[in-house]
Amino acid sequence: MNRIGFVVSTVLLALALLSSMLFVVDQRQFGVVYSFGQIKEVITEPGLRFKLPPPFQNVVFLDRRVLTLDSPETGSLQTAEKKNLVIDWLVKWRIADPKQFIRTNSGGVNISTAENRLTSVVQDALKNEVNKRTARELLASERQEVMQGVQQRLADDAKSFGIEIVDVRIKRVDYPKEVADSVYRRMESERKQVANELRSTGQAEGEKIRADADRQREVILANAYRDAQKVKGEGDAKASATYAESFGRDPQFAQFYRSLDAYKSSFNKKSDVLVVDPASSDFFKAFRGNAAAAAPATRK
Numbered sequence: 458m459n460r461i462g463f464v465v466s467t468v469l470l471a472l473a474l475l476s477s478m479l480f481v482v483d484q485r486q487f488g489v490v491y492s493f494g495q496i497k498e499v500i501t502e503p504g505l506r507f508k509l510p511p512p513f514q515n516v517v518f519l520d521r522r523v524l525t526l527d528s529p530e531t532g533s534l535q536t537a538e539k540k541n542l543v544i545d546w547l548v549k550w551r552i553a554d555p556k557q558f559i560r561t562n563s564g565g566v567n568i569s570t571a572e573n574r575l576t577s578v579v580q581d582a583l584k585n586e587v588n589k590r591t592a593r594e595l596l597a598s599e600r601q602e603v604m605q606g607v608q609q610r611l612a613d614d615a616k617s618f619g620i621e622i623v624d625v626r627i628k629r630v631d632y633p634k635e636v637a638d639s640v641y642r643r644m645e646s647e648r649k650q651v652a653n654e655l656r657s658t659g660q661a662e663g664e665k666i667r668a669d670a671d672r673q674r675e676v677i678l679a680n681a682y683r684d685a686q687k688v689k690g691e692g693d694a695k696a697s698a699t700y701a702e703s704f705g706r707d708p709q710f711a712q713f714y715r716s717l718d719a720y721k722s723s724f725n726k727k728s729d730v731l732v733v734d735p736a737s738s739d740f741f742k743a744f745r746g747n748a749a750a751a752a753p754a755t756r757k
Contacts, residue, residue: 477510487519487555489566499555517566519558523551523623526572526579533633534587542592543631546607548579549623550615557619571618575611579625582610595630603627 481504482488488500492514500506501521508514526548533541552558562571586606590599608625615622632640704711 478507480506480508480516482506483518485520485522487521487552489517489519489555489559491515491517496556496559519552519555519566520568521552523549524568524572525549526575528579528628529576534584536587536592536595537589538591540592541633542587542595543629543633544583544587544595544627545629546579546583546625546627548575548611548625550575550620551623552619553616553621554619557617559619561618571620574618575615575620578611578614579607582607585610600627600630 480488482500482502484503486503488506489496490498490500490508492509493512497514506516508516528544528546533543535541558571559565562574583603586603587595590603595603604625604627608622611622611625700711704714
């Protein structure tokens with residue numbers, strides 16, 4: 458039983474020793490082998506590797522991919538005409554020389570320590586480029602030149618850190634918040650002034666159009682009334698001629714027709730009341746005459 462335990466312990470110890478001697482380097486990493494605190498080898502090719510067990514040798518890994526460094530929240534930079542601008546930037550970088558990177562980096566393999574050092578270098582280079590240009594040039598025409606200038610200056614300094622600068626980009630160039638608020642208020646005031654001028658012009662044009670439309674309406678109504686009166690006069694003249702011709706042929710009918718018109722005008726409302734004597738009224742006489750004339754005809 459003790460022999461079996463010894464064998465098992467020996468196998469486990471051998472496996473542990475073997476696992477401490479084997480390591481895998483990923484294609485996205487550098488493998489740095491240390492021997493008693495000194496860099497013995499930098500492995501750049503991915504695959505399975507061997508080393509001596511600790512404490513004779515140990516291995517650390519560095520990211521070999523392109524990394525992104527964003528601008529921190531910092532103050533504004535002054536332009537050539539002493540205007541303050543807030544500039545957001547980003548830098549694409551990667552580790553080119555792992556040995557140099559570890560030697561010059563106070564944090565060893567700590568990426569954040571290297572990024573802090575790189576940030577200060579970028580800020581100095583950017584400040585130097587911004588101080589040579591005006592705000593208009595930075596906002597419009599020479600942004601590309603600023604990025605190229607910063608990248609060229611970084612390239613030399615980054616080599617001493619074991620770093621390669623891949624790209625430098627300016628994301629935003631803007632005025633500080635207090636200046637931007639003032640600019641926006643001034644722009645708002647100018648836009649309101651332009652809007653008020655346009656409204657005034659529109660109201661004046663509207664009044665002009667309405668006045669012209671009212672004038673044309675009055676002219677059209679006047680012409681229509683004139684034409685209507687003309688037609689009405691011609692119609693009345695024709696009606697009068699027709700009546701005169703008809704009444705001339707039968708004066709008795711004309712008198713009777715006028716009487717009917719008179720009664721019609723007198724009883725134009727339901728509340729109108731007219732008291733007449735049937736014996737003395739020509740209207741009723743006409744009816745009685747017609748009745749008398751109709752009676753003998755009935756007898757026949």
